[in-house]
Amino acid sequence: MPVTAKKYTIKINRELCKGCQFCMAFCPENVLAMKKAKAVVINPEKCTGCQLCELYCPDFAIEVEKKNE
Amino acid sequence: MFPYSKYLRTNRLPHIWCTGCGCGIILKAMLRAVDRSGIDRNTLIFVSGIGCSSRTPGYIDFDTLHTTHGRALAFATGIKLAKPEMKVIVLTGDGDACAIGGNHFIHAARRNLDLTVILYNNRIYGMTGGQPSPTTPYGEKGTTAPYGSIEPSFDVCRLAAAAGAVFVARSTCYHATQLDKLILKAMNIKGFSLVEILSPCPTYYAHLNRLGTSLDLLMGYKRNSIPVEKARRLDPSELKDKIVTGVIYKTERPEYFEEYHKLQQGITENGRLR
Secondary structure, three states: OOOOOOOEEEEEOOOOOOOOOHHHHHOOOOOEEEEOOEEEEOOHHHOOOOOHHHHHOOOOOEEEEEOOO | OOOHHHHEOHHHOOOOOOOOOOHHHHHHHHHHHHHHHOOOHHHEEEEEOOOOHHHHHHHEOOEEEEOOOOOHHHHHHHHHHHOOOOEEEEEEEHHHHHHHOHHHHHHHHHHOOOOEEEEEEOOOEOOOOOEOOOOOOOOOOEOOEOOOOOOOOOOHHHHHHHHOOOEEEEEEOOOHHHHHHHHHHHHOOOOOEEEEEEOOOHHHHHHHOOOOOHHHHHHHHHHHEEEHHHHOOOOHHHHOOOEEEEEEEEOOOOOHHHHHHHHHHHEOOOOOEO
8 A cells, every 4th residue: 555645734823833842852753843933844744643743832833634535 | 633722712822921831731731631521611610810820711712710819719719619510620830829829729628629720830930030939949049049949849749638639640741641631530520639730931940040941841851750650669769859740649538518518408597407
């Protein structure tokens, strides 16, 4: 079965993000990075949907959603 | 994805808390616990005092009450007496509950009032500018203790258990999934239940004590915490500077409001007991 890339969409609300870097630090796959003191998605295809970033974001700024097939 | 926005006053966001403050993590855990409990949101009321932690009710779309410093438990007692069918959750901080509201805290525990207390412990007075609180460890700095605090600190969980609480638990912001389980357990307890949650304060506590960023504090919680089951097998000397997490104390005692209503029903029209 082919592995379908990018099964999850990561939504970052830049207005709410305060740049604490929790999401980046907890992401096990280096999907996220910081740019201008805000979180950005750099490797969206690597996301495994563990939702640790969403769990630790104190600012309600990041959401991981499963893509509809 | 958890629908946090269902429970939030989204027009009030972004919140006031500093970059890297743990209050947001606790708020999220609390919303997950409320969602899992299945309690009708119209029967829930959140009460808070003053402090960083006590800003929480401003962001959640429930019946909320923001009261004076340290008096959250006193207001919560009044609400519960007037409306016994309501589920009352008190959100408070270490300074709010242990210093200014210290008496309310021990006597609420002694009476075993049916309240759920979520205590955000960042070990400092954040909102007022970084003064040491009763939970600031000995030797740690605050703005009014530049050479380090010379006062020993409270162990909030032991204090609550000694005063008479029926459910006492502790966790940290690092243990985010454990938080919702503990809060949910506390909510289901009839009686005074306390969940103490250690939360990083990057602006004052970490900055003044040179502990690094908020993330370093979170990782410190990971390194220094011990589950209560394991801690019971260890020598007390090995537990120095460690954070014991989990359900620390649990017991059963008659609950105040039930006793009160029993007494009320027992009194006849001429004022005598049946």
